Amino acid sequence: MNYLPIYATLKDRPALVIGAGEVAYRKIELLRQAGARVLVIAQQIGIEVQALLDQDLVSWWKTEFEPADVNQAVLTIAATDDAQLNEQVAAAGVQYHRLVNVVDDPALCQFIVPAIVDRSPVQIAISTGGAAPVLARQLRQKIEQELPSYLGPMAELAQQYRPQVKEQLPTLSARRLFWEQLFDQPIFTDLVAAGQTEQAAQFLTDQLQQAAKRTQAGFVTLVGAGPGDEGLLTIKGYQALQAADVVLYDALVGEGVLNLIRRDAQRVAVGKRAHNHSVPQDETNQLIVHYAQQGLRVVRLKGGDSFVFGRGAEEIEVLQAAGIRYAVVPGITAALGATAAAGIPLTHRHYAQSVVMVTGHCRPDGDEVNWACLARDRQTLVVYMGTIKAAEIRNELIKHGKPAQTPVAIISQGTLPTQTVARGTLHDLEQLAAQAERPALMVIGEVAQLAL
Numbered sequence: 383m384n385y386l387p388i389y390a391t392l393k394d395r396p397a398l399v400i401g402a403g404e405v406a407y408r409k410i411e412l413l414r415q416a417g418a419r420v421l422v423i424a425q426q427i428g429i430e431v432q433a434l435l436d437q438d439l440v441s442w443w444k445t446e447f448e449p450a451d452v453n454q455a456v457l458t459i460a461a462t463d464d465a466q467l468n469e470q471v472a473a474a475g476v477q478y479h480r481l482v483n484v485v486d487d488p489a490l491c492q493f494i495v496p497a498i499v500d501r502s503p504v505q506i507a508i509s510t511g512g513a514a515p516v517l518a519r520q521l522r523q524k525i526e527q528e529l530p531s532y533l534g535p536m537a538e539l540a541q542q543y544r545p546q547v548k549e550q551l552p553t554l555s556a557r558r559l560f561w562e563q564l565f566d567q568p569i570f571t572d573l574v575a576a577g578q579t580e581q582a583a584q585f586l587t588d589q590l591q592q593a594a595k596r597t598q599a600g601f602v603t604l605v606g607a608g609p610g611d612e613g614l615l616t617i618k619g620y621q622a623l624q625a626a627d628v629v630l631y632d633a634l635v636g637e638g639v640l641n642l643i644r645r646d647a648q649r650v651a652v653g654k655r656a657h658n659h660s661v662p663q664d665e666t667n668q669l670i671v672h673y674a675q676q677g678l679r680v681v682r683l684k685g686g687d688s689f690v691f692g693r694g695a696e697e698i699e700v701l702q703a704a705g706i707r708y709a710v711v712p713g714i715t716a717a718l719g720a721t722a723a724a725g726i727p728l729t730h731r732h733y734a735q736s737v738v739m740v741t742g743h744c745r746p747d748g749d750e751v752n753w754a755c756l757a758r759d760r761q762t763l764v765v766y767m768g769t770i771k772a773a774e775i776r777n778e779l780i781k782h783g784k785p786a787q788t789p790v791a792i793i794s795q796g797t798l799p800t801q802t803v804a805r806g807t808l809h810d811l812e813q814l815a816a817q818a819e820r821p822a823l824m825v826i827g828e829v830a831q832l833a834l
């Protein structure tokens with residue numbers, strides 16, 4: 383970054399302009415718009431500047447420039463056609479650590495004046511750092527066309543209500559969300575655009591009341607993070623992460639997705655492999671409720687989809703019992719994401735008419751697995767958390783009629799750059815599983831031989 387963009391307050395403060403011709407006049411007017419008291423140093427005065435002098439709108443300070451003059455102003459603009467004088471002014475800026483701009487001479491400038499789109503109090507400054515002023519002007523024209531004229535009054539209204547909003551919405555993220563939603567409401571923008579300021583203000587206060595009620599209660603969003611690749615997170619999931627005060631995440635959630643969490647949000651690792659110890663589900667449930675009851679926007683971020691072997695249902699039951707409002711944002715489950723990344727279709731006209739997703743990690747007291755059903759022909763079986771039980775799965779499937787030569791694929795770390803796919807037959811399942819990196823998904827069925 384060659385320049386630091388800042389907006390300086392010049393109201394009632396002195397600004398010095400060297401020169402009093404046409405170019406100087408334009409700069410003087412700009413400084414006056416910003417409320418500066420403009421002092422002019424020049425030998426000769428042009429007509430426009432003379433008119434300002436006649437009305438006492440600027441001061442003709444004296445006629446000879448002295449380097450120490452730059453100390454009399456917040457900033458100085460040299461707008462003369464005398465190259466030597468311009469250089470002297472620039473040198474004075476360096477000597478006295480004052481900001482000097484020399485019009486149309488970027489090399490001598492210690493600050494530059496950007497192209498401005500003015501919808502005060504909204505202002506957009508565009509600069510190419512003196513590299514291509516015409517480009518900056520073109521950009522300004524484009525932005526001018528894009529930005530509605532009601533931006534100024536809308537920002538003024540927002541400024542007026544800021545203290546009230548701050549009082550009623552204690553957290554930064556609640557306030558951010560409130561403003562984002564308000565500025566997106568066509569009713570609000572139409573009212574402001576039509577100059578119906580009172581009605582717009584009424585609409586704002588109604589919305590604020592509703593937001594305050596919602597905030598007091600807190601809100602939990604269960605977000606499915608997808609199988610690993612952050613590009614597979616949904617837009618809704620991303621928005622929830624950006625609005626969150628606190629995010630409780632699983633070990634399966636990829637680093638890329640974690641990087642999309644709003645920077646100021648608190649992060650809590652609750653996953654099985656987090657810090658090599660697992661936070662029991664009950665504790666996680668309590669934590670979610672605890673944060674929500676503080677009126678925070680909580681995101682429970684889980685690998686894949688929360689409702690596919692994700693225990694999302696249990697968490698929802700807890701939220702319902704505590705009377706906490708919630709939403710569920712689905713994610714791409716591993717069976718869809720990892721197989722797609724490995725080029726394996728789950729169904730295929732010739733090979734598989736159905737898909738069954740099962741967990742290999744059954745409850746100890748669990749019901750008997752219906753192996754005959756899982757061993758069906760023309761069916762793709764996707765096993766989550768099954769590598770440890772690969773031998774048992776293989777034996778049972780073969781016992782229930784699945785040919786030992788049935789193709790299988792084990793996808794490890796699916797969708798991530800480290801993804802690997804090991805292929806073989808059902809007969810080899812145990813051996814393939816033993817070598818697979820976690821997390822791993824087993825795909826059993828004719829489609830496993832495909833790599834589209």
Ligand SMILES: C[S@@+](CC[C@H](N)C(=O)[O-])C[C@H]1O[C@@H](n2cnc3c(N)ncnc32)[C@H](O)[C@@H]1O
Pocket residue numbers: 609610634684685686687688689690691692714715716717720765766767768793794795796797798821822823824
């Ligand atoms: C507790 S389950 C969670 C499943 C998750 N809710 C989903 O919808 O994908 C964990 C299992 O999902 C599978 N899994 C999750 N992400 C995976 C990935 N990127 N590659 C392969 N398998 C994955 C593995 O079988 C892992 O043991």
